[in-house]
Amino acid sequence: MCLDTHCHLDADEFGHDRDAVIHRAAQSGVNGVLLPAVRAKDHLSVKNLTHQAAQLMPASCYTLGIHPIFTPEAKESDLEVLRHSVIEALDDPRFVGIGEIGLDYFLPDLDANHQAFFFEKQLDLAEEFNLPVILHVRRSQDAILKALKPRKIIGGIAHAFNGSFQQAEHFIKLNFVVGFGGAMTFPRALQIRRLAKDLPFESIVLETDAPDIPPAWLAKQVSHRNEPAELPQISSILAEIRSTSISQTQTICANNALRVIPRWATLLAQLPLSKD
Ligand SMILES: [Zn+2]
Numbered sequence: 001m002c003l004d005t006h007c008h009l010d011a012d013e014f015g016h017d018r019d020a021v022i023h024r025a026a027q028s029g030v031n032g033v034l035l036p037a038v039r040a041k042d043h044l045s046v047k048n049l050t051h052q053a054a055q056l057m058p059a060s061c062y063t064l065g066i067h068p069i070f071t072p073e074a075k076e077s078d079l080e081v082l083r084h085s086v087i088e089a090l091d092d093p094r095f096v097g098i099g100e101i102g103l104d105y106f107l108p109d110l111d112a113n114h115q116a117f118f119f120e121k122q123l124d125l126a127e128e129f130n131l132p133v134i135l136h137v138r139r140s141q142d143a144i145l146k147a148l149k150p151r152k153i154i155g156g157i158a159h160a161f162n163g164s165f166q167q168a169e170h171f172i173k174l175n176f177v178v179g180f181g182g183a184m185t186f187p188r189a190l191q192i193r194r195l196a197k198d199l200p201f202e203s204i205v206l207e208t209d210a211p212d213i214p215p216a217w218l219a220k221q222v223s224h225r226n227e228p229a230e231l232p233q234i235s236s237i238l239a240e241i242r243s244t245s246i247s248q249t250q251t252i253c254a255n256n257a258l259r260v261i262p263r264w265a266t267l268l269a270q271l272p273l274s275k276d
Contacts, residue, residue: 001254002235003059004228006100006134006159006179006207007033010042010049013211013225021210022053025228032059033228034257034264036100036134036159038067040078043085050094058271061264063099063134064089065122068115069107079121086129093270096263097156098126099134103147106138116143123151132156132261135176141167148174155260160209161195168195172203177256179205182213182226185237197241206235206253 004025014021025033033053037046043064050062064085066074089095101122104110126133133156137144141163155175160183161168168178178199184192196204210226215234218224232246239249258265 001059002030002232002250003206003254003257004030004033004208004210004231005157005205005253005257006181007035007210007228008038008212009033009035009053009210009228010037010046011211014227018049021227021229022056025053025231026056028229029232030057030228031254032057032061032268034096034134034261035060035062036067037062037064038100039070040064040066040074040081040085043081043089047089047092047095054094059264059268061094061096061261061267063097064095065099065101065134066118067100068102068104068110068119068136071115071118072110074118079118079125082122083125086125086131090129093263093267096261096267097132097134098122098129099156100136100159101133102136102138103140103143104136104138105140105143116147119144120147123147123153126153126156127151130154131263134159137161137163145170145174154262157205157207157257157260159207160213162192165195165198168199168203172200175260177203177205177260179207179209180238181207181209181234182215182218182230184241185215185217185234186219187216193241196238201242201252202256202259204238204253205257206231206238206250208234 054060159179161178214224214226239246
């Protein structure tokens with residue numbers, strides 16, 4: 001079982017050849033992608049695209065949320081839109097959580113209070129509906145941990161993780177797993193590789209974050225667009241780092257994702273898929 005736990009298939013970068021991208025991912029052995037929405041108004045397009053991808057990758061699912069990068073244009077009323085979309089989506093087995101949400105302290109134009117407001121309100125939503133969250137954590141590990149600690153969030157994924165070992169351990173204690181992808185494929189990414197090697201294997205998931213974070217072998221290309229078909233090769237790098245087989249790596253990582261995203265596990269239990 002090979003799952004891409006973070007893939008923005010709805011991104012404009014895939015506008016001209018999305019069908020081919022889905023096809024290539026399925027051909028390369030990806031069984032499913034998790035498609036995190038980034039704006040409240042994208043509910044239907046994300047849902048439809050997930051169902052389309054599921055025709056070739058049956059384990060595909062989606063989450064709904066407002067990404068911190070899109071908070072400058074977000075209005076308070078978007079939270080109502082999101083809440084209605086979540087209630088509606090609860091009937092859809094492919095809807096599995098709240099995301100992508102979080103805090104981005106890297107981009108200088110994002111107002112800290114404004115993004116924190118949307119983040120906290122979406123954590124409220126996750127708590128209310130007992131849903132896991134997909135977290136965007138960029139130079140904001142401690143602030144996000146502080147926001148999570150007093151809450152009863154069931155867990156989720158800290159995607160594209162790039163913090164310290166201690167910070168990773170705090171996320172893991174809160175029933176989160178951490179996502180690794182293209183960044184790990186660069187030999188000089190020593191800190192990320194150390195995390196990928198030394199963290200408990202039960203706390204790691206694989207992701208592409210396509211079209212972003214291209215792996216080393218794409219970074220030199222002109223377009224350097226990442227896509228979900230790269231996941232098997234990315235998983236081979238993790239297998240190397242962990243000194244185990246590629247299939248073992250993919251299976252462990254897929255099981256980790258299903259453990260922290262219960263509705264995804266329920267979806268898969270209903271599918272006639274092989275479990276390896
Ligand atoms: Zn993302």
